[in-house]
Amino acid sequence: MQTRSHTGTPTSLRVGRWAFVALAAALLASGVIGGLLRAGVAVPVPDDSAWPGRAVSAHAFLMICAFMGTVIAIERAVAVKERLAFAAPAASALAGVLMLAGMPAAAAWLAVGASLAFIAVNTIVVARQRAAHTALLLAGAAAWLIGNLLHALGNRPAMVVPWWFSFLVLTIAAERLEMTRLMRRRPGAGVALYACLGLVLAGSAAFAWSPVWGGRLYGLSLAGLAAWLVCFDVARRTVATDGLSRYMAVSLLLGYAWLAVSGLAWMATSAGIAARDAALHALGLGFIFSMMLGHAPVILPALARVKLRFGRFFYIPLAVLHLSLAVRLFLGPNDLRMLSAGAIGNAAAIGVFALTVAGAAVAWRLKHSPSSRTHDAISAPH
Amino acid sequence: MDRIQIPAGADSPYAYAGPEALRQPIEAALRRVVDPEVAMSIVDLGLVYGVAVGDDRVEVVMTMTSAACPVTDVVVGDVEAELDRVVPPQMTMHVDLVREPAWTPDRMSERARSFMGW
Numbered sequence: 091m092q093t094r095s096h097t098g099t100p101t102s103l104r105v106g107r108w109a110f111v112a113l114a115a116a117l118l119a120s121g122v123i124g125g126l127l128r129a130g131v132a133v134p135v136p137d138d139s140a141w142p143g144r145a146v147s148a149h150a151f152l153m154i155c156a157f158m159g160t161v162i163a164i165e166r167a168v169a170v171k172e173r174l175a176f177a178a179p180a181a182s183a184l185a186g187v188l189m190l191a192g193m194p195a196a197a198a199w200l201a202v203g204a205s206l207a208f209i210a211v212n213t214i215v216v217a218r219q220r221a222a223h224t225a226l227l228l229a230g231a232a233a234w235l236i237g238n239l240l241h242a243l244g245n246r247p248a249m250v251v252p253w254w255f256s257f258l259v260l261t262i263a264a265e266r267l268e269m270t271r272l273m274r275r276r277p278g279a280g281v282a283l284y285a286c287l288g289l290v291l292a293g294s295a296a297f298a299w300s301p302v303w304g305g306r307l308y309g310l311s312l313a314g315l316a317a318w319l320v321c322f323d324v325a326r327r328t329v330a331t332d333g334l335s336r337y338m339a340v341s342l343l344l345g346y347a348w349l350a351v352s353g354l355a356w357m358a359t360s361a362g363i364a365a366r367d368a369a370l371h372a373l374g375l376g377f378i379f380s381m382m383l384g385h386a387p388v389i390l391p392a393l394a395r396v397k398l399r400f401g402r403f404f405y406i407p408l409a410v411l412h413l414s415l416a417v418r419l420f421l422g423p424n425d426l427r428m429l430s431a432g433a434i435g436n437a438a439a440i441g442v443f444a445l446t447v448a449g450a451a452v453a454w455r456l457k458h459s460p461s462s463r464t465h466d467a468i469s470a471p472h
Numbered sequence: 473m474d475r476i477q478i479p480a481g482a483d484s485p486y487a488y489a490g491p492e493a494l495r496q497p498i499e500a501a502l503r504r505v506v507d508p509e510v511a512m513s514i515v516d517l518g519l520v521y522g523v524a525v526g527d528d529r530v531e532v533v534m535t536m537t538s539a540a541c542p543v544t545d546v547v548v549g550d551v552e553a554e555l556d557r558v559v560p561p562q563m564t565m566h567v568d569l570v571r572e573p574a575w576t577p578d579r580m581s582e583r584a585r586s587f588m589g590w
Contacts, residue, residue, distance in 0.1 A: 168542040218571065219539035227540055268538050271577060272510060272517070273588045327588060328510055335511035388508050392543040 099395070110183070111394050114160055115444070117186040120145045121152035122437050129418075129433035130426055141190045148189045148197075150247060153374065154254040155201050156186025159234060161382075162261055163204065164393055166211050166227075175214075178207035198242035205235040222280065223268040226287065230260030233291065248301060251370070252294040252308055258378050259290055263315060266342075269324045279322050286314040305360025305369075312373065313353030319346045334387055334400040337408075341384025344412050348376020351419070367429070368419045375436055376415050383408050383443055390447060398450035399457055407446050411439035485515050485581060490525025494559065498523055498530070501554040505547060512587070514547065518579025521570070530559055533568045537575050544569065 124145030126133045135142040145152060159182040167175035181204035189197035212228040237253030267283060293308030320326070320343070329339035355368035387400050414435020422429030488495055502520055503513040514520055514534065521533045532551060536544050552565045559565070580588070 165542040166540065169540050215540045224540055271537065274590045324510060331511045334508050338509050388543060392546045
């Protein structure tokens with residue numbers, strides 16, 4: 091009945107797609123388990139396996155490079171529509187597997203390869219559209235490469251992790267900048283954004299010789315970026331809508347609040363205050379994961395070719411994420427039980443989100459089952 | 473494949489060439505394809521450049537705002553699915569995704585611009 095202009099998907103491609111999704115999910119799960127163990131949670135893991143220990147020591151690598159890097163690289167590959175572009179996410183996913191299998195050097199260098207491939211894909215994007223946001227995406231890819239090189243060369247996490255986060259922050263900022271084209275841009279807004287993002291990169295570099303200056307610059311840049319986003323992002327307007335667009339705006343605005351908290355926390359660490367958990371997880375969970383939860387109803391159908399039915403139940407994992415993060419970061423510093431409880435809540439949010447997505451996929455199928463589709467064809471278009 | 477020439481339109485949000493009877497249903501169909509983040513249709517956003525209806529095919533010329541957007545195929549699929557509901561069954565749909573002329577904010581409709589604070 092549908093006369094689509096492209097052919098149906100061969101089975102091998104569908105199987106490959108789902109295998110990729112399963113692998114990404116497994117890498118996320120291992121990263122989360124490592125994070126829970128680090129937060130003092132007694133996760134039931136097999137005694138005779140070595141991977142939980144590796145998940146603990148490689149938590150940042152698994153979460154940022156193996157999981158998020160893979161997802162972002164898949165997004166870019168889908169956007170450029172070149173088969174070879176999928177080499178980048180395949181490499182970053184495989185790097186995660188190698189890390190869990192006890193081959194950290196191979197994993198680290200394969201991640202370098204993944205980010206090199208990712209830079210190549212982003213240069214294609216820039217060639218197709220020369221714009222500020224595509225240039226920023228390329229800069230984010232370069233930040234990932236720098237972090238991966240530093241990591242492969244054996245540098246300490248304090249030097250490496252800020253570059254990894256810069257990759258994610260620049261990528262998100264680029265996409266938000268692109269959205270602001272829909273609004274009338276205040277003069278000076280573009281320059282202000284580039285200043286913040288330049289400071290992000292300068293701060294990342296500063297950690298190489300001065301943790302204090304690194305913390306100051308990095309923290310200031312993130313706080314400045316949060317202020318910019320609150321002032322100039324479309325979320326200010328779209329929060330007044332309803333349905334999916336409101337949900338996305340809420341997840342973004344909550345994320346911007348945590349980005350500001352993270353900036354303050356990084357500055358606090360440079361002043362000797364023990365705020366590292368907040369610096370890292372207000373950023374990784376509060377900002378980045380909130381963005382992912384907000385965009386998943388739109389991105390997952392594009393990447394995994396599964397249709398989702400949006401509903402208010404999507405607010406549940408979002409609420410669990412933000413409430414548990416508040417518990418972890420505001421009550422956790424003085425109370426390990428609160429920190430662990432918050433971390434369990436963070437993990438639960440991700441698990442609840444996975445269930446929510448599965449439920450949304452089933453709900454879409456039920457609504458668009460063959461019997462109801464026939465009904466649609468008969469009824470007049472409204 | 474012959475490209476159907478699309479003349480410049482006067483009162484519609486995009487150039488339209490084809491039977492008058494299909495003009496409104498096609499526009500209504502395209503208005504059902506929505507950017508989910510801003511809850512505005514691709515017509516309001518000014519992404520649709522033109523529609524041409526021939527004897528056996530409907531051609532839509534449109535653009536996207538970003539070359540880095542992974543949702544493009546989903547949007548194209550939605551356009552085809554919505555058009556499929558309103559055009560005669562023997563017609564095939566073709567979506568031409570172009571990068572030139574590049575999208576600019578002045579292509580947005582009045583309603584879209586006022587919502588975005590222009």
